[in-house]
Amino acid sequence: MTLSNKYASVVAAAQSAGINNLQVVEQDGILYVSGTTAYNKSKDAVWDALGLIDPNFSASDINVDVQVAGLVPGTTLVVATESSNLNIRREPSTEGSIVGKAAKGEVVTLVEQTSDEWWIIRTKDGEEGYAYARYLRA
């Protein structure tokens, strides 16, 4: 079975979700599925499809890189940590000093999507800095 066949439902989910710039490439024994979307629910749909095949998310033969991108500055985001506060940092790194915190469920404002991993946000109290994008939902 080729990797494209094995993960056909993941690719189908990406197509149904309207993932932009969708690329599906098999290279060196890994199926790379990549693209962008403006909606977290579309990104979730692709990962949900993978979860049906690989419930423990431990597969080494598929690489899924679907990024939420193209958000307009001023977009409101919800903090989606597991339970703890989200640290807001001076630099885009967990080594960066903490300049503020946002609680789970708190609504913050997007200032800039500086990279796939780190976005600049601002809280309602005016604290501004880098936050890990994995914990922000549009």
Place this chain on the structure above:
Amino acid sequence: MKKTFKIAALSLLMAAAVVSCKKKATEPVSVETPVEVVEPAPVEPIQVETVSAVSPEVVQKVNDALKDFPNVKAEVVNDELTITGKVTPDQARAIKMSIDALKVGKVNYNYTN
């Protein structure tokens, strides 16, 4: 005699005309139409650009991805990134989401549940 000769001549004339028409009808008509042959552009396969798991920038990004999972460790063996530890499926999903985005090639997710 004259009449017979006239009829024969007329028949000959008619036969010649028929042959001439048939010849004209069966002659192929050549139409010169310029045909331009365009070679299709070669399709280059898409290459996924991967990065080294040992580059300082990637090491920092891996550390950032695992910061919230103290029971999870990452190490590079034979140029392959290996993630080990005890995680829930939701945590594994979050980790793979971050690690896959780095495109470091093959990643071994060796979790214990």
